[in-house]
Amino acid sequence: MTAILQTEGLCKSFGGVEVARAIDFAMQPGEIHCLIGPNGAGKSSFFRLVLGEHRPDSGRIRFQGEDITGLRSFARIRRGISVKFQVPGIFKALSVRQNLEIAFQHHLHGHDLDATIARVLDFVELGAVAAKPAGELAHGQQQWLEIGMAVGVEPSLLLLDEPTAGMSPDETYKTGEMLRALNAQGITILAVEHDMAFVQQIAGRVTVLHFGAIFAQGTVAEIIRHPGVERIYLGTADVA
Amino acid sequence: MTVFDKPTLAEAAPVARRSRTAIWLARLEGPQTMGRGPRFWAAVAVAVVTAAAYPLFVDGWTVGNAAYFLVWTFMAMGLGVVWGYGGALSFGQTAFFGVAGYAYGVLTINFGAAYGFTLFAAVLSVAIGALLAAVIGYFMFYGRIQGVFVGIVTLSVTLVLSTFMAQTAGPEWAIGAARLNGFNGMSGMPPLTIPWLGGDIALFADRPLYYLLLALVVLTYLGLRMLLNAPFGNVLVAIRENPQRAEMLGYDVRLYQVLAFTLGGGLAGLSGVLYTAWGQYITPSSMGLTAAALPIVWVAVGGRMDITATLLGTLLVLSVFQALTIYGSQYALVAMGALLLLTVLLTPDGVVAAAMRRVGRAFAGRRRR
Numbered sequence: 001m002t003a004i005l006q007t008e009g010l011c012k013s014f015g016g017v018e019v020a021r022a023i024d025f026a027m028q029p030g031e032i033h034c035l036i037g038p039n040g041a042g043k044s045s046f047f048r049l050v051l052g053e054h055r056p057d058s059g060r061i062r063f064q065g066e067d068i069t070g071l072r073s074f075a076r077i078r079r080g081i082s083v084k085f086q087v088p089g090i091f092k093a094l095s096v097r098q099n100l101e102i103a104f105q106h107h108l109h110g111h112d113l114d115a116t117i118a119r120v121l122d123f124v125e126l127g128a129v130a131a132k133p134a135g136e137l138a139h140g141q142q143q144w145l146e147i148g149m150a151v152g153v154e155p156s157l158l159l160l161d162e163p164t165a166g167m168s169p170d171e172t173y174k175t176g177e178m179l180r181a182l183n184a185q186g187i188t189i190l191a192v193e194h195d196m197a198f199v200q201q202i203a204g205r206v207t208v209l210h211f212g213a214i215f216a217q218g219t220v221a222e223i224i225r226h227p228g229v230e231r232i233y234l235g236t237a238d239v240a
Numbered sequence: 241m242t243v244f245d246k247p248t249l250a251e252a253a254p255v256a257r258r259s260r261t262a263i264w265l266a267r268l269e270g271p272q273t274m275g276r277g278p279r280f281w282a283a284v285a286v287a288v289v290t291a292a293a294y295p296l297f298v299d300g301w302t303v304g305n306a307a308y309f310l311v312w313t314f315m316a317m318g319l320g321v322v323w324g325y326g327g328a329l330s331f332g333q334t335a336f337f338g339v340a341g342y343a344y345g346v347l348t349i350n351f352g353a354a355y356g357f358t359l360f361a362a363v364l365s366v367a368i369g370a371l372l373a374a375v376i377g378y379f380m381f382y383g384r385i386q387g388v389f390v391g392i393v394t395l396s397v398t399l400v401l402s403t404f405m406a407q408t409a410g411p412e413w414a415i416g417a418a419r420l421n422g423f424n425g426m427s428g429m430p431p432l433t434i435p436w437l438g439g440d441i442a443l444f445a446d447r448p449l450y451y452l453l454l455a456l457v458v459l460t461y462l463g464l465r466m467l468l469n470a471p472f473g474n475v476l477v478a479i480r481e482n483p484q485r486a487e488m489l490g491y492d493v494r495l496y497q498v499l500a501f502t503l504g505g506g507l508a509g510l511s512g513v514l515y516t517a518w519g520q521y522i523t524p525s526s527m528g529l530t531a532a533a534l535p536i537v538w539v540a541v542g543g544r545m546d547i548t549a550t551l552l553g554t555l556l557v558l559s560v561f562q563a564l565t566i567y568g569s570q571y572a573l574v575a576m577g578a579l580l581l582l583t584v585l586l587t588p589d590g591v592v593a594a595a596m597r598r599v600g601r602a603f604a605g606r607r608r609r
Contacts, residue, residue, distance in 0.1 A: 051488065077490035089488065091481040098271050102478045103489050105471045110258065153490050 002065045004029040004157055004188050005050065010059035012049055012212075019045035020056065021213040027205070029156070032179065032189045034199045036223075037209035038233050043192040044086070046209065047159055051083055052076050064156065082155035086162040086192075088142035092135030096126050096145055099134050103152035116152075124148040124178070140171035144178070151182060158182065160191040164198055176201040196224070208232070268462060270469025272325065272477055274546045274596050279603065291454055295447045304445030304518075309558045310453040311514045316538045316554035317464055317547060318507025323536075324544030325468060326500040327480030328386070332394030333508040333535050335376075335401050338527035340369030340509030341516040342405070342420070345429040349418040353430035353440065362432060362517065366509040373505020377498040386483075398527045405524035425523030432517045445518050453514065457551070460507070464547050476500055530573065534561075537580045543590025553592040 003026040012020040019042045027033045035043050048054045050061060052073040061069045068076050077083075091099050100117045108116055121127040124144040129137060134145055143163060150158055163179070164172040172195065179202050183189055193199050199206060199220060206223040208216040210232045216223060223229055258266075269276040275284075295303045315333050323329045347361035380393055409422025420426055432443040432452070443449040467473055475496050478486040487493045516522045525531060542553010557579070564572035587594040 053484075072492075073487045074490050074492045077488055083488050085485075085488075089482055089485040091478055091485065093481055094477065095271070098474070101271075102474045102486075105474060106490055110263070149485075149489065 001028055003027060003062070004031075004064055005190065006062040007050070008060045008062070010046075010049060010061065011057045012045060012054055013057060018212045020049060020059075021211070022059070023209075023212070023214060025207065025214065027188065027190060029188050030183070030186070032183050032191070032202050032204050034203040034206045034220075035190065035192045035209060036194065036196075036199065036206060037215070040211075041209040042212035043209055044161060045212070047083070047161055047192065050076075050159065051081070077153055077155075080154070080156035081159065082150040082153045082157070083159040084143070084146045084150045084161065084163055086165055088139070088146045090134045090142055090146050090149065092133065094134060095131050096121070096134050096137070097130045099145060099149055100152060103149035106153065120148045120151065123151075123181075140167045140175075143167065143171075143175065147175070147178065147182075151187070155187060157188045157190065160189065160193075162192055162194065164193065164195055172198055173201070200224075264466050264470075267466040267469040269465075270473075272468040272473045273465050273548065274593070274600065275548055288454075288458060292451070295450055300446045303447050303450045305562075307445055307450040307453050307518060308515075309555055310450070310457050311518055312511055312535075312538070312558060313457055313551055313554050314460060314514070315508040315511035315535055316542070316550055317460060318504035318511075319535050319539050320544055320547055320550035321464065321468070321476070321507075322500050322504035323539065324546070324550065325473060325476045325480060326497060327476075327483075328381075328497060328501065329388075329391045329536075330394045330501070330504065331391040331532055331536065332396070332398035333504060334527045334532045335394070335398035336369035336373050336505040336508040337512035337515070337531075338398070338401055338405070338522065338524070339372050339512070340365040341512035341522040341526065342426060343368045344513045344516045345426040345522055346415045346418040348429045349426075350416040353433040353442070354435075356433070356435040358430055358433045358517070362513045365513045366506055369509020369512060370502050370506030373508075374498060374502040377501035377505070381494040381497040381501070395529075395532060398532045399529065402524045402527035402529075405527065423524060425521055425525075427521035429516060429520055431520060432514075443517070449518065456510075456514075460510075461547065461551055468547060472496070472499075534576070537576050539590075541579055541583045541591055543593025543596075545589060546593050546596070549590050549593035549596055553590060556592065 006026040007023050010020050010023040010025075011018070023046065035046065037043055045054065049056055052068075052071060056069065059069075060067055063076065063079055063081060066079070068079065071079075091102065094102070097117060100120055101113065104113055104116055118127075121130055124147060126137075126141060126145060126148070129141065134142065137145065143166075147160075147163065160179070164175050167175060176198055179189055179191070189202070191202070203220050206218065206220055207214060208223060208226070208229055215232060216226050216229055218226070294306065315337055319330060319333050322333075343365035344361055347364060348358050351357050351361070376394070376397060380390060385393055405420060406423045408420035409424070411419070413420040413422070418426060430442065432449065434441045434443065441448060443452060468476070475486060475491050478489070478491070479493050479496060483493050512522070512526070515526070538554040538557045539550050541557050542551070543549025557576075561572060561576060564575050568575060583591055
């Protein structure tokens, strides 16, 4: 089966600091894959490389078999990649409904648009606050709104950068269930996450990054048992 | 059913397919423009009828003066689109104003006004202004210039053009029969002239030109309301609010910015053409620093994020500015600066916009009672 996302020898450095060191990564369609690692491991940089916000120094990025290394961000999104940022990337001055309308108006119009917005509002449980400015929502609701917006571009692959940052345990659990529901509807998910309980709730496979390189890969159980992973979090492991 | 599925038959059944015209007309109201419902449109109708009746009660000079006010509203509305909706503060709309004005002068001085040529020249000149905006916008936005640097680049462009035109005084600076005339500017071009069976109608700064301008203002205003409430306007607002998120929703942010800038340039060009046709002259100072700053004052004081507030604010500030110029002479510009400062400090979204919001709330409150 063709990998939905594949990177080959992906390298990137900023002023001598290597944030990606020959990363060979692949994930299959339908997976929920989590990317973990200590601060500075290169997780967010890897996302930015996949999204086209950074140009790699060398290496290739393939999405559904197509080389997208040279494409600009919006073109990658149009091919089926979507993202939710760590800090909610919403339009704070606009209403919740308008946020979703802008996200969906690409491919939906008129009644189709209205019906889909209603369905997504229901899915992210924001129907009651649809007319409110997005900036006035609680933090967790802003995160859900952004998930709703990211889903609106009908992605095959959803990238989530710490989707539960700042959420209460209840909200975190709810978010996990939301993502599992989206995955069941056919969306492949790649998430950067620190909360191991959340990783256990959603992930099938986990990749550990350390100093810009892949340190370990496996199922959640395998990663939890991996002797080196705890050491890198405690700062005693060598660079891979 | 997934969140992406198209509506079911049951969901779609009650809705009849609307025609394209009905969809565009519905966009006269929407989230990106203030004002909706019968009361608002009644107020608009009263304003238009009052403006149409105005020339019946005043002399020709006063009508010509009112036409002068209307001339500037296109540039202001264009700046509103670029800055208020798109978030890119252009300090150089006067560049497109001046280039289009000079283009109209060169074309009509060389080819005259017969056979409706002035109308063709006007359209061509607006297109030249828009084309210049498209070229500058392309290099600016695709060159990743953003924020305050957009203002710096655009101001530089208009100042360069103003300085260049000011030194074209010699007889060698002519395009065909049209002398550029340096600091004194170009004059002697014909006014807009409509070909007519009984003889051409020249639209001097009086009633006929006023009515043409009024019609153009109304059409441009309504057209912009529809455009801003269409997906294009939504994307512009999205770019203003969070360009990274807009790009990550699949929008080519730079393309939208260039399109908005081109539209703004075209509207500034329209003002330039109409100004040149109105007064039958254009000077380099129309692209100078003071001229470049004034549209920002009009739009900021009115309310940059709403096209109605921009339009009303521009007319209001122009009237106040003219009164100040007459009665306050050299203090007029100082007063304008003070007005801008006060607006930024007290009502950052604009005085007219704040007043409109207050009126809207008052009506909503009355309805609830």
